[in-house]
Amino acid sequence: AQSVTQLDSHVSVSEGTPVLLRCNYSSSYSPSLFWYVQHPNKGLQLLLKYTSAATLVKGINGFEAEFKKSETSFHLTKPSAHMSDAAEYFCVVSDRGGYQKVTFGTGTKLQVIP
């Protein structure tokens, strides 16, 4: 069985400061992990993915995430927040190669204060 927990439903940061969105997962197999972003009234856009290669994954728009098996975590970070980063972020896990269903976390709404 697979599950994912996003520890914060809302995160607020000032523009130019670091972003940390936390995600912990549970998986019976070696998981594939993803972060998606959803801007208001838009679809889901893939930010980055981990599929058993390098544990530090770089994505689009300056985001990165580190897969830590010992902590079952896949936290999303960005060194400096931009106003355009304000959106909802979903951590997603698949423990069967991703061809079957993926399981979404409950989402974290990121607010960026000017």
Place this chain on the structure above:
Amino acid sequence: EPEVTQTPSHQVTQMGQEVILRCVPISNHLYFYWYRQILGQKVEFLVSFYNNEISEKSEIFDDQFSVERPDGSNFTLKIRSTKLEDSAMYFCASGEATGSYEQYFGPGTRLTVT
């Protein structure tokens, strides 16, 4: 860049009516999915489809739901007799067969049942 498209963007229907939500996956993809997101809740898996048949479905995907790939480009979700609780955003996704495990999501169809 190729993308998944969905029509309509917003559908309003009366309880008990049938609706068909349409998706055009990315052309060389072989895996197809439907997910839904009830307002304020997390994205939930409905069904996956491969090789012209359902490969997995959730407990939400009961007899009132069906999927079809009527031609080489469209992938549809039919809800036979809509209920108020079917009101949600429905996302289509598609995936390629090369092991990247990434699912590409469409912008969603907002279904409102009155």
